[in-house]
Each structure stands twice: as structure tokens, then as C-alpha cells.
Amino acid sequence: MADERTRYFRRLSRLRRSARRWSVLAGGLGGAAAVLTPYAGLGLPDAAWAAGAGSAVALAAWRWIDLRALAARPAPPPLDPAEAAARSRARLVAAVERLPVGPGVLAEVRRVRSRVALRGTSAAEPWARLDRAALTLAGMAPRLTGLAEPAVVEAATADRSLRDLANRVASVERALRLAPADARPPLAEAHQALTAQLDSGVAAYERLVVAAAGYVAEDARPDAEHPAAAQLTEATDLLHGVAAALAELRAVNTPLRAP
Structure with missing residues (x-):
């Protein structure tokens, strides 16, 4: 607009x-x-x-x-360049979101931009692990129904909290590089504590994803043969039977030749 x-x-x-x-x-x-x-x-x-x-x-x-x-009438004042750029980005995002694959593309762009922003900090590696675990959980989310639904909600909340924690770790680390020597010890201690929290949180998230995979595997594993395999076996036996019957019918209708 x-x-x-x-x-x-x-x-x-x-x-x-x-x-x-x-x-x-x-x-x-x-x-x-x-x-x-x-x-x-x-x-x-x-x-x-x-x-x-x-x-x-x-x-x-x-x-x-x-x-x-x-x-x-006096012309309205021109927009601030930052505000104009923000409006342009908003229009572009709105246009992309209207496309069928727009939300997925925007989510991937935001994910890559966040990873690039953390490059060179100690939060980059936990962030990458969290990304892999979150993508794995997203692929299993449609099958995590019933008793597993609260775990999906908890995982979404934990994902947002861990990403915010990763950004704080990176911010403290960048400030630590600029701080004078006398101000570094308390910042280093805070950075170490935040990093430990981030590592433990990502590890807990990964354990949740492993447990979700176990739930999906057990929920999809039947006690006997899979129905699709049983149906394919029946269809195969039927085709073999029809082929054998046609062969017998052709042998009966073939006239015997005189010696």
C-alpha cells in the first residue's frame, strides 16, 4: 500500500x-x-x-x-527510510504468504537468518541441534495424537524458550568480547551459566524427540502382519491361481495331434 x-x-x-x-x-x-x-x-x-x-x-x-x-495543500512529508523499508518488507512478506508454499518458505528463511545471526558464537552449535530436533518433531507431529498431544504443546513452548535463551547467550558473548578486563569475570560467569542452561535444555528437547519417535513406532506397529502386506499376499495368490487356471484351460482346449 x-x-x-x-x-x-x-x-x-x-x-x-x-x-x-x-x-x-x-x-x-x-x-x-x-x-x-x-x-x-x-x-x-x-x-x-x-x-x-x-x-x-x-x-x-x-x-x-x-x-x-x-x-x-502542502505535500505530506516523506517517510523515514527505515519505516519505508519496513513497509516494503511487510508488503513482500504478505505477498509471499498468499502463495501456496509461502508460509513454509518464510519459515525456512527466518530459520536460516537466525542461524546466520548466531554464527561464530557458542550458541550456534546448540541452535543447530535444536533446529534438527524441531524439524524431526514437526515431521512426527501429525501422528502425535491422543495422550501425546500435551507433549507437542510443551515442545513448542520449550522451542521458543530455548531459542530466546540462545539469543541471550550470543548477546552476552558479544558483550564479553567488548568488555574491559575488570568487567569480564561477572560476564564470563553469566555466559557460562546461560550456556550450561542452553545445553541441558537442548539435550532435554532431543530426549523428548526420541521419546516421540518411540511413541510413533509403537503406535504404528501391529501385533500381526501389516494389513497392506496381507492384502498384497492375497492379491498375489489370486493372480497365481488365475494364471494356473488359464494354463489348464489352454491345455484342455489344445487338440491332440495324430502320430
Whole structure:
């Protein structure tokens, strides 16, 4: 969506083109009416020319009045470059989200951008592990139903919390690099504690994903043969039987040759 300043100049341009167009049309119709109107008086066709010329003159005058009124108003101030860039990004994101694969593409872009932002910090490796575990859990989520549904909700909450913790670890680490020597010990201690929390949290998340995989495996494993395999075995036996019957029928219908 265009900003106020852009809309102002677009409207100004439209009014200017419209005023010029109606002025040209009024001049043409007025000249034609002056040439074609007989000196003896106005006939019905001549009245139509004169009426058209008068209407065009009136519309042209109104357009010029609107144009002057709009031009007399001060133009809205230009947008701040940061705000303009933010609006452009919002429009682009909205356009991509309307595509069938848009949400997935945007999620992947955000995931890659977050990973790149943590590159070079101690939070990068736990973040990558968390990413792999989260993608694995997302693939199993449609099968985690019933008693497993609360675990999926807890995993989503833990995922957001761990990612926020990873960003804090990276921020403290960057600040530690810039801190003077006398301020580094408390920052280093805080960084070490946050890193330990992040590692333990990611490890717990990975254990949850392993448990979810075990649930999916046990839920999908039947006591006997899989129904699909049983149906395929029955169809195979049926085809073998039909083939054998056709072979026997062909042998019976084949006439014996004389010696």
C-alpha cells in the first residue's frame, strides 16, 4: 500500500491529466460548434454540439479548480527510510504468504537468518541441534495424537524458550568480547551459566524427540502382519491361481495331434 505522499502526487497527476484532457475536448467541441452553427439560428444537431461544448468547458473548469485546491495543500512529508523499508518488507512478506508454499518458505528463511545471526558464537552449535530436533518433531507431529498431544504443546513452548535463551547467550558473548578486563569475570560467569542452561535444555528437547519417535513406532506397529502386506499376499495368490487356471484351460482346449 502506497504512503500518503505517494498517494498525494498520484492524485495530483491524475487531476492534471484530467484537466488537460477536458480542456482539449472543450476546445475541440467549442470550435466545432462555432464553425457548424449556422448564422440563421440553432437546429437540433447544432444544439447537441453546443451542449457538448458547454459540458466539456464546465468539467474542464471543475478539474482545474480541484487541481489548484489540491496543489495549494502542502505535500505530506516523506517517510523515514527505515519505516519505508519496513513497509516494503511487510508488503513482500504478505505477498509471499498468499502463495501456496509461502508460509513454509518464510519459515525456512527466518530459520536460516537466525542461524546466520548466531554464527561464530557458542550458541550456534546448540541452535543447530535444536533446529534438527524441531524439524524431526514437526515431521512426527501429525501422528502425535491422543495422550501425546500435551507433549507437542510443551515442545513448542520449550522451542521458543530455548531459542530466546540462545539469543541471550550470543548477546552476552558479544558483550564479553567488548568488555574491559575488570568487567569480564561477572560476564564470563553469566555466559557460562546461560550456556550450561542452553545445553541441558537442548539435550532435554532431543530426549523428548526420541521419546516421540518411540511413541510413533509403537503406535504404528501391529501385533500381526501389516494389513497392506496381507492384502498384497492375497492379491498375489489370486493372480497365481488365475494364471494356473488359464494354463489348464489352454491345455484342455489344445487338440491332440495324430502320430
